[in-house]
Amino acid sequence: MWKDYLSGYIKNNRSSGLSVMIAAFISALLLSLLCGLFYNAWKYEVERIELEEGGWHSRIIGELSSEDMETIRNFANVEDVVANGKGYKGKEPTTDISFSDKKAVFSDMPRIAKQLGIGQERIVYNYELLAMYLIRDSGDTAPRLLFPLFLLITLSASFSLIIIIHNAFAVSMNARVHQFGIFSSIGAAPRQIRACLLQEAAILCAGPVLAGNLLGIAGSAGLVYLSNRVLGSDIPGRHESSFGYHPMVLALTLLVTVITIWISAWLPARRLSRLTPLEAIRNAGELQLKRRKSSRLLSMLFGIEGELAGSALKAQKKTLRTASLSLLFSFLAFASMQCFFTLSQISTRETYFERYQDVWDIMTTVKDTEADDFKEAAAVRGLDGVESAIVYQKASAKRLITAEEMSEGMKAFGGFAGAPANYVSQVDGGWLVNAPIVIMDDQSFSAYCEQIGIAPRLDGAVILNQIRDVTNPDFRHPVFLPYLKGENTASVLRQSGNGSAPSGYVSVSSGDDREGTAEVPVLSYTQEVPALREEYASLDYYELVHFIPASLWKEIKGQIGGAEEDSYICVRGREGVTLEELNTLQDETVQLLSGKYTIEQENRIQEYETNNRQIQGMMTIFGAFCALLAVIGIGNVFSNTLGFVRQRKREFARYMSVGLTPKELGKMFGIEALVTAVRPILISLPLVLAAVGFLLRSSYMGAGVFLSEAPYIPILLFMLAILAFVALAYYLAWRKVRGINLAEVLRDDTMM
Amino acid sequence: MEILRCEGVRKVYGFGGSQVTALDGIDLSVNRGEFVAVLGASGSGKSTLLHILGSVDKPDAGKVIVDGTDLSRLSPAQAAVFRRRKVGLVYQFYNLIPTLTAEKNILMPLALDRKKPDKEYFDKITGSLGIADKLGALPNQLSGGQQQRVAIARALIYRPALLLADEPTGNLDQKNSREVADMLKLSNRNLEQTILLITHDEKIAMEAERVITLEDGRIISDERRR
Numbered sequence: 010m011w012k013d014y015l016s017g018y019i020k021n022n023r024s025s026g027l028s029v030m031i032a033a034f035i036s037a038l039l040l041s042l043l044c045g046l047f048y049n050a051w052k053y054e055v056e057r058i059e060l061e062e063g064g065w066h067s068r069i070i071g072e073l074s075s076e077d078m079e080t081i082r083n084f085a086n087v088e089d090v091v092a093n094g095k096g097y098k099g100k101e102p103t104t105d106i107s108f109s110d111k112k113a114v115f116s117d118m119p120r121i122a123k124q125l126g127i128g129q130e131r132i133v134y135n136y137e138l139l140a141m142y143l144i145r146d147s148g149d150t151a152p153r154l155l156f157p158l159f160l161l162i163t164l165s166a167s168f169s170l171i172i173i174i175h176n177a178f179a180v181s182m183n184a185r186v187h188q189f190g191i192f193s194s195i196g197a198a199p200r201q202i203r204a205c206l207l208q209e210a211a212i213l214c215a216g217p218v219l220a221g222n223l224l225g226i227a228g229s230a231g232l233v234y235l236s237n238r239v240l241g242s243d244i245p246g247r248h249e250s251s252f253g254y255h256p257m258v259l260a261l262t263l264l265v266t267v268i269t270i271w272i273s274a275w276l277p278a279r280r281l282s283r284l285t286p287l288e289a290i291r292n293a294g295e296l297q298l299k300r301r302k303s304s305r306l307l308s309m310l311f312g313i314e315g316e317l318a319g320s321a322l323k324a325q326k327k328t329l330r331t332a333s334l335s336l337l338f339s340f341l342a343f344a345s346m347q348c349f350f351t352l353s354q355i356s357t358r359e360t361y362f363e364r365y366q367d368v369w370d371i372m373t374t375v376k377d378t379e380a381d382d383f384k385e386a387a388a389v390r391g392l393d394g395v396e397s398a399i400v401y402q403k404a405s406a407k408r409l410i411t412a413e414e415m416s417e418g419m420k421a422f423g424g425f426a427g428a429p430a431n432y433v434s435q436v437d438g439g440w441l442v443n444a445p446i447v448i449m450d451d452q453s454f455s456a457y458c459e460q461i462g463i464a465p466r467l468d469g470a471v472i473l474n475q476i477r478d479v480t481n482p483d484f485r486h487p488v489f490l491p492y493l494k495g496e497n498t499a500s501v502l503r504q505s506g507n508g509s510a511p512s513g514y515v516s517v518s519s520g521d522d523r524e525g526t527a528e529v530p531v532l533s534y535t536q537e538v539p540a541l542r543e544e545y546a547s548l549d550y551y552e553l554v555h556f557i558p559a560s561l562w563k564e565i566k567g568q569i570g571g572a573e574e575d576s577y578i579c580v581r582g583r584e585g586v587t588l589e590e591l592n593t594l595q596d597e598t599v600q601l602l603s604g605k606y607t608i609e610q611e612n613r614i615q616e617y618e619t620n621n622r623q624i625q626g627m628m629t630i631f632g633a634f635c636a637l638l639a640v641i642g643i644g645n646v647f648s649n650t651l652g653f654v655r656q657r658k659r660e661f662a663r664y665m666s667v668g669l670t671p672k673e674l675g676k677m678f679g680i681e682a683l684v685t686a687v688r689p690i691l692i693s694l695p696l697v698l699a700a701v702g703f704l705l706r707s708s709y710m711g712a713g714v715f716l717s718e719a720p721y722i723p724i725l726l727f728m729l730a731i732l733a734f735v736a737l738a739y740y741l742a743w744r745k746v747r748g749i750n751l752a753e754v755l756r757d758d759t760m761m
Numbered sequence: 762m763e764i765l766r767c768e769g770v771r772k773v774y775g776f777g778g779s780q781v782t783a784l785d786g787i788d789l790s791v792n793r794g795e796f797v798a799v800l801g802a803s804g805s806g807k808s809t810l811l812h813i814l815g816s817v818d819k820p821d822a823g824k825v826i827v828d829g830t831d832l833s834r835l836s837p838a839q840a841a842v843f844r845r846r847k848v849g850l851v852y853q854f855y856n857l858i859p860t861l862t863a864e865k866n867i868l869m870p871l872a873l874d875r876k877k878p879d880k881e882y883f884d885k886i887t888g889s890l891g892i893a894d895k896l897g898a899l900p901n902q903l904s905g906g907q908q909q910r911v912a913i914a915r916a917l918i919y920r921p922a923l924l925l926a927d928e929p930t931g932n933l934d935q936k937n938s939r940e941v942a943d944m945l946k947l948s949n950r951n952l953e954q955t956i957l958l959i960t961h962d963e964k965i966a967m968e969a970e971r972v973i974t975l976e977d978g979r980i981i982s983d984e985r986r987r
Contacts, residue, residue, distance in 0.1 A: 011872075013861060013865055014858060014860060014861055014865075017860030017861060018860050020860075021860055188858055188859075190856075191856040191857070191858060192858075192869070192873075193841060193844075194815070194817055194844060194850050194852075194856065195844060195845060195850065195869055195870050195873070195915065195916075196841050196842060196843075196844040196845020196846065196870050196873055196874075196919075197841060197845070197873050198837075198838045198841040198842060198873075199837055199838055199841065200838065201841075201873060283837070285817065285818065285837070286817045286844075287812055287817045287818045
């Protein structure tokens, strides 16, 4: 009987199931996308760990004999044993062991060690890789967040979907309260009604769930492809991910989807099944207002049709809740996202690309190489198309600043009074500040000396004598003042970490204790920096940057040390260089240096384009999510309006019976459509404007700059799309209503 | 043999100042096979009484016992099963499921219990109600009188202890009203069906062997006609 009822109802009321089907489809799509992406993120991480660390599960440090190796191989659970001659951290040889049953690694390895007679301290585990298979040990204290994060995101997604889509089920179910009242009155138990409604949900959702899942898989493949295209090999050290899918992922996705949809259907089904037959039968399915509410504005603007439309909208408040919320959130998210990315694009361009546009074209990181050991500077400069090439390395040091040295400008804003203790420490005779050292190759340093108007010398330092006015928080338009008076002809650099407690007052002698210090002549105090892609005093406003030549560093590095492991080559091409030229130059640099050095490279134009692609990619992904949200809302509007003829037939018939013309009824529909579509936009716009205002203020960006590039067109198109689809939904409903036979409706009571 | 007993049944709707007493201390006893009409004007409490007797609603005070079952003690699920097996309800507006055929509508109470119909009995009631040739039709393909006969057949299919009819002729023309009243009488006589008919129409009430008159939620007369 239920089967007959369900098939009859579904067949005769296709439109009312539409929003349920859309909701199920979108839920399945989102959850499938999420699970597919998670699986690929997991797969990528496993591949990355195997590439970087190796695919072993446990490793024995130290040399093993061939008998020992054989003993390990003979363990039932051991899959593979590989001896590494190169050794663990370059010190000792190692033996890598893989297990067929990974879970047994923590119980089998101690037994292997015991059999071989080696200590537990010689055993290491590939915790990072094992954690990817949810195999954890108390020895692994690192937080492994991938799975908890996935769980959290999936639960939040499911919860949000339940909140959003359960109303679609409620609308479809509530349209038949009267019918279930009849069932109940002739003895259908609440459980039977619930089961019937859930069966109906299962029938309606089966197809959309499968389709949504398949599209979600395709979507995750597309996103993996997109992430490769956007990030690709432009990011140094990144390997490309390949799309993969596992039947278990499909099973998990289907399970999560079914649970989400089942809860969404169960909530209204439970509510409906709990209605007493009397409550259900009395509900004629017509829209009711709980208390009198007038729509003054609509009434004032559109007359009686406005009043009627306002009342109808208020009565439909619950049924239109999914639509209202989805449209509101989608427009809000879309407009905010567009504004945020535009702001971010402007900001990155202004603070990074435009600022460093004339400073670098290709940056090469030379791994594990000191600047004074790098011998290819001249060869790089000799490459075709190279305008300049600066080889440099960075080192950290400390410098004592006395009260007498401080410039008047600095004293005026309070000196070190507001300096954070983790950057500046007060010591005997002054303040110990960070003194980053930029070690430049001799030729570049000489050129820099000429640039700032001093005679080139290779025995001293040039000090960047500027400090930001810390009282002015506008980072976009900072005001710089002289840091020091610039009278000292020598600067004493101290070993970083020696005599510099991280915070508080420490007792350090300013004069006689020469251990861990190097006194260098000061060639000049300047506010002009060499053309390097470096930011100075961005975090620690109080650092005092020293530029020194490589030959001087060679002399003092033994005293103060602190150099970073890698060196850099900042290459500038000709004016107006193209991406192709830079790519060629990059290839030539690789040819020149590979084999001798390990290098990583960045290309300015490529980076700019990658950045734009990343932003476009992110906007596409977020935009697609916003569009999906809008589809839920629009689907709900369609389902609601197409269900009008059933649900509101008597309401319209009554209006018509008292003389409302079809044209006036059409006007009422138009007003309802307008309010449904425009309300989310009107609510969102002030919120978006407020958010943009806040972002502009906190990023110190001029409103004019943003307004000249604001994303008017995409927001307008999104807005028009919402308006058009809502208008279409109401138009289709209007066409149906026009066909009502007034006499029949007023007479017929079985229509429900 | 007593099939229905009400003791001091009281039902109040609303709160505070807007309270309306629909039933005010109803005491009533009906024997098996009786045909009782409850007559009253609009607002007298007759529909409320029917809903309470049909376990569709619960009294605020008092006791209702139908065929030995105390209705006030039933859970919603038990009440549903009670309605399915012990009570047949006929409404003014038929309340048929529009997407099911007349036959499926009639067999619905049995289907809820996964029971197969007694073919002979089914033929007997559909035949005597004159709808045997309309069983494949959907409700909207039937006239009002035919729809009401389908509703009566549905109410009778489980051989309920009590058939409760709420203004069953209220939506019908004179000819159909007459016919429906005859059908009820017929089922009372032929099937020994206990019937409680709620109506405001004195003419229809006169078809019953006993007429109870309600006014402002109280029984003001209880008259046996033969």
